[in-house]
Amino acid sequence: MTSTPDRDGKPAAGDQAGSRFATLTFERDMPVPLPVLWQVWTAPAARAVWSAPDPSVVVEFLEADTRVGGREVSLCKVAGRPDIRCECGWLELQPARRSVNYERVSSGGATRSVALVTADVSGTDARSRLVVTVQLSSPTGEMEAGYRQGFAAGLDNLAATAGRTxxxxxxxxxxxxxxxxxxxxxxxxxxxxxxxxxxxxxxxxxxxxxxxxxxxxxxxxxxxxxxxxxxxxxxxxxxxxxxxxxxxxxxxxxxxxxxxxxxxxxxxxxxxxxxxxxxxxxxxxxxxxxxxxxxxxxxxxxxxxxx
Structure with missing residues (x-):
């Protein structure tokens, strides 16, 4: 079942959480120029600053090649837990307009989820807007809540990072x-x-x-x-x-x-x-x-x- 989300990927009333398939949407409006938002979203050095959802998570980037056909590989590390590997492959990059990438999350060699992530950006020299749509597939349905929480926190970090970029x-x-x-x-x-x-x-x-x-x-x-x-x-x-x-x-x-x-x-x-x-x-x-x-x-x- 695909949930129908409102802002920040939260399912609307009556939808079932924890399903194998979900579509999540996240929105942010920021008082920053559009070129700044695009760079913070795509530049590896900036992504490394905001990608951890909270201070307990350390994100280690192993690869970062932001171009169509390139990929980004990172490890999310939390003390006392197995590392989580995230592989992102860039499928479309329209500067200051849109990016599309796949994302595969695994742990211990087993795939936990795959997703298609579409980011649409728009704005002016004064303000900008980011809308991220995540089409998520998780074999056990366990990843939906984590995606909602992780993306919401990560995009809050992104907005704060953009504000000092x-x-x-x-x-x-x-x-x-x-x-x-x-x-x-x-x-x-x-x-x-x-x-x-x-x-x-x-x-x-x-x-x-x-x-x-x-x-x-x-x-x-x-x-x-x-x-x-x-x-x-x-x-x-x-x-x-x-x-x-x-x-x-x-x-x-x-x-x-x-x-x-x-x-x-x-x-x-x-x-x-x-x-x-x-x-x-x-x-x-x-x-x-x-x-x-x-x-x-x-x-x-x-x-x-x-x-």
Whole structure:
């Protein structure tokens, strides 16, 4: 029997819970720009931030390839319980419009559920809306309640994450290989990184997964801002993921990523940052982080054009 849900996947009155088949619907309205919502929904670095339904669950990502035909594999770990494996395969990706993926959940080698997940997004530069439909099949019917609770909590986390996420984009008139090599080259990255008038002073730099960049940003007035980037993922010519620390081995203030996409012979660069707290996000916006970040991408384009 397929239940007929209302908001957040709750069956309507009279429907039977715990059936083998169920259709669940989840809705969220958020005061964030549509590009931010899309990035938080699809970018692996952002998904890693919000995917755990509650603090007792640790989600470990084993694979993450967000493109049609790609898949995402993660383990959900709860102390004292067997790990739960979740495999997600991307079937459709229409940027800032829709994604469709299958999801298979297993434990101890046995499949516990399979689902088709459709996410429709819409919005403006001020607000956005996410509607997720889950068509669920569970051999024993035991997974329906868990899906309702897990997706509802996860999407609450997503909304909170989106509220402290900054997304910057620029189309650079150069092939993707050139843009990538200008970014992921220890000789060239310090030459253009930072807003207009800023310079970099590098202590050490290793642009590999597991590597780091320890450096100072020096403002036009001579003010020094210590920085430390730790690189978690490097997929050549596709994306990088890294954490931003306040100075060498200092506290983390953001999870960040950069992606690179072909666009009619040019390259669309997306730079995303999930700040550790909403207060840090608001402070960054207050001192002009969006404008300064766009200046940084502008410097990258000018650097490439000058070579």
């Amino acid at each position: 900054m997304v910057l984009q620029r189309v650079i008139r150069a092939p993707r290989a050139i843009v990538w090599n200008s970014w992921m080259n220890p000789e060239t990255l310090p030459q253009w990184w930072g807003p207009d008038g800023f310079s970099c002073r590098t202590t050490r730099i290793d642009l590999r997964a597991g590597g780091e960049w320890v450096f100072d940003m020096i403002a036009p007035d001579g003010t020094v801002f210590p920085n430390h980037h730790r690189y978690a993922e490097v997929r050549p010519e596709e994306r990088i993921a890294y954490t931003l620390l306040w100075g060498e081995n200092g506290p983390k203030h953001a999870d960040a990523w950069a992606s690179f996409e072909d666009q009619d012979g040019a390259t669309k660069v997306t730079l995303g940052m999930v700040f550790s707290t909403e207060a840090e996000f608001q402070e960054a916006k207050g001192f002009g982080a969006i404008e300064l970040g766009l200046q940084t991408l502008g410097k990258l384009e000018r650097f490439i054009a000058s070579r």
